Amino acid sequence: MKLLLTAAGVKNPSIKDALVDLLGKPIADSDALCIPTAGYGHPMVSPVRAWSFISGQEPRCPMTELGWKSVGVLELTALPSLDKENWVRWVQETDVLLVNGGDALYLCHWMRESGLADLIPSLDDKVWVGLSAGSMVMTPRIGDDFVQWKSPTGNDNTLGIVDFSIFPHLDGFPENSLAEATRWAAEIGNPSYAIDDETAIKVVDGKVEVISEGHWKQFD
Template sequence: MRLLLTSAGVGNDSIRAALAELLGKPIEASNALIIPTALYPFPGGAGMARRAIAGEGPGRLADLGWKSLGVLELSVLPSIDEEAWVPAVRDADALLVCGGDPLFLADWMRRSGLAELLPTLRSEAVYVGVSAGSIATASTFVETYTEPPRGSSVPLEEVVFEGDVSRLLVTGQGVGLVDFAVIPHFEHPQHLDASPANAETWAARIPVPTYAIDDASAIKVVDGVVEVVSEGQWRLF
């Protein structure tokens, strides 16, 4: 399986070209499944999921001109037979994993059986992550929260970042698709915890190399080889 890990989706020509290269064929000839699960923990999550599926959300995924687009909701998978959904995942050219809450997403990736299935997919299949969908691919990640995640017992640390930005840094277990971590929305004016100085503080709590990428950047992974595709700013800690 190949990976394209983004901060905000396929938002420029460079990232779109990288996606087409990973697919090995035009996007218009490719079949995709979109996974909106990470959006549901937030107020209005159901509406955000609808907009993501309809291609109306802020992160470009569904509206790229796919040959076909299906929805894979991870939280329902444990209650249905594998024969009903595993073939669709194996046949998909791309899995489009929306942003949201990475703790919630990683938990459902494991509980649904998707995490175990992903390493067995054909080498041409592409995992496309947005924000939390990228964060959750690490073995261990650290995410920032303003309040303790509901029902979570994972380790947390309260940190005051530069600019008096107070956050809880929560350490979570990802699904181990990559041997590095991702901090999305680098230098974004609405994500002050991902400013250059704050991202460095954040990355210091992560036990693996960490890429901070802005919304114009992505990380391409093929056979373990990592390449950054960017029309913006990024940094490796």
């Protein structure tokens, strides 16, 4: 997949331009599926926030409200009860997956349980736009600081689609300071980035590019 990993959605023109480049066509000509699942796993997130994400009523984290040709909802917790051929076809026929924030370990669990994680290697022409946890799930691990929901695996490992970890919302909260990000990076055990809400990481065929109108820091 082509990845656009953000902390807070498509927040500025630079990130939007990167999205259009990944799509290869205008947003108005592109079909999207949004995945709200991560929002249910975090103790600070409510069903209202899930509705805001799905309905495009979350201006702090623009995702579904960008003017898509169509937007559907792909709820991962429902997929195991559905005919797999149906939902796989839905994913294969869309242009982009818009993945909500919340809890990265909860999202990772349901990506594996639903079978979506197994499908990802075959989706070379699709775009994944992650918002916070929706971005972190693609990394090797999230670090103990971001563990809220306890995974059955007992660790903080995520999908490892990319080889770096992400510390989101840099300086967006007191606990997300650069000092805290530096400490987190020293403990994570692999390359990592701290990104603010005006920054995204674009990944295509293993090539990593930082898109930013804000500030960020790379840790080796």
